[in-house]
Amino acid sequence: MPELPEVETVRRGIAPHLVGEKIDRMIIRQRQLRWPISRTLPGAVANQCVHTVGRRAKYLLIELDDGHLIWHLGMSGSLRILQNLPTPGTHDHVDVCLKRGATLRFRDPRRFGSLHWTCVDPLRHRLLKNLGPEPLGEEFSGEWLYARSRGRSGAVKNFLMDSKIVVGLGNIYASEALFEAGISPVRAAGRIGLDRYRRLAEVAKTILGQAIKAGGTTLRDFTKAEGEPGYFAQELQVYGRAGEACSRCGEPVRSRIIGQRSSFYCPQCQN
DNA sequence: AATCGCGCCTGACGGC
DNA sequence: TGCCGTCAGGCGCGAT
Secondary structure, eight states, X not given: OOOHHHHHHHHHHHHHHHTTOBEEEEEESOOBSSSBOOTTHHHHHTTOXXXXXXXXXXXXXXXXXXXXXXXXXXXXXXXXXXXXXXXXXXXXXEEXXXXXXXXXXXXXXXXXXXXXXXXXXXGGSTTTXXXXXXXXXXXXXXHHHHHHHTTOOSBHHHHHTOTTTOSSOOHHHHHHHHHHHTOOTTSBGGGOOHHHHHHHHHHHHHHHHHHHHHTOOOOTXXXXXXXXXXXXXXXXXXXXXXXXXXXXXXXXXXXEEETTXXXXXXXXXXX
16 A cells, blocks of 8 residues: 555656656556556557656656656555566556666556556646645645644544645554644544644654655555565554554554544544 | 545455 | 455545
8 A cells, every 4th residue: 555655665766767768668458447548548658758757646757758647556556667577467557668678567456556648737637736735845734734624523634634635644644643743533623723733744744754764664565666665664653553552651552443444543642 | 615435446364 | 175255445536
């Protein structure tokens, strides 16, 4: 389940192998992802050079001569750079073959990922145009959260995971940030003060920054571009730790479903 | 405008 | 051993 740090790790892993390279061809074995891949995509990208590999939220933006690939890994997607091309497995849906021989291979067992092509500003694409600020950017702050949360009665965890409020805070990091900030995940977003939101924004930035530095969380399907796992899973304080002692007070960590998502928190430390 | 629930899909896991 | 039901999970979307 790639979250933002994982996607950023993938971006950094594949970028050096792609930038400046020319695409020979694209092979699509399975079009039916979250949205069907356009039939015209392979023809559109052939013989184009890669200029940059960027990211907006969890979307990777691969800039070519005449447009951008907008690539989402869903929850089980991976992108690998391969020099010697093994026979594709059942879930290896897309290959981007470069002229000089390397291949970018997309594997996605659950097919929640997506791949789009756009010839205009990718930030204007329907999937990107309404996204909130990047969590590591300056626009994202306690003040921002406070202002946007006034009058909202829903649980703060759902508020944090709303991509119009801030992107890249998925289920894992939302739980972790709320634990660090000492805020109950079910507290109404509109009933949290500025000081607590400042703390929340601060810890969110710290946690995401540390996770990126560590190379992303390792859970189930995730591995970095080169294949080795990230090393952040051991740093998670509450996620996936129901029943274990809270690292701060020793009370058992609890889990419950909030907004159809499993959530983890310490009933003693978070209120 | 905010909020809620759905559905896409497969692998892992538990129960029998 | 094998089969089956259940669940997780990102996130856009339609309904309320």
